[in-house]
Amino acid sequence: MEALEVLGGYRTKPSNQRARMVRVLLSMTVLMGVLLMLHSFLKTAKSMKPDFYSFEVKDAKGRRVSLERYRGKASLVVNVASHSQQTEQHYRSLQELHRDLGTAHFNVLAFPCGQFGDTELGASRDIEAFARNTYGVTFPMFSKIKIMGSEAEPAFKFITDSVKNIPKWNFWKFLVNPEGKVVRYWKGEEPAESVRQEAMTMVREIILKKRAEL
DSSP states (O other), rough: HHHHHHHHHOOOOOOHHHHHHHHHHHHHHHHHHHHHHHHHHHHHHHHHOOOOOGOOEEBTTTOEEEEGGGTTTTEEEEEEOOOSSSSHHHHHHHHHHHHHTTTEEEEEEEEBBBSSTTSOOHHHHHHHHHHHHHOOOOOOOOBOOOOOTTTOOOOHHHHHHHHTTOSSSSOEEEEOOTSSSSEEOOOOTTTEEEEEEHHHHHHHHHHHHHHHHH
């Protein structure tokens, strides 16, 4: 022991300072990794803004259905009613559009709403049966919803927020493109036939795009 002391040969212990440095470096590495992951998550979340087709709704039988099935097509979203002065004219014209433009590229999507007087009082199943039996409609009919107030259906709220306007009566018509964005709307007093030209143009673009991808 004395010889070691003379030669300055004391036994060495692991450096506490070095251990602390290693721990600090490891902590910084972990922190940087977490920050990078958070940045990537926020960037992804920002790029994944909701669109109309990202929502789920209920069909006339109360079953949850995803609107994702309509992505890649043009959709005409309409707040419908069974007992309005416009009911017969609109249901027949909407059915013609739905039939003529073809469900492969275009769909009328009907959302009954009971917030405009006594124009839609029945249950969703009865509303669907009435429209199919009376006017022969074949387009999708969804569950009766609210489009105004705190209980507004989220999918329809996306529609009204997009155009910054809320329907004042039945049969407002909203044209949604294949990416789920609202491109134009028509008020209830405007006939459904007024939608045809713009809807046909959108369908034509969809067909040409599909052909180009073959």
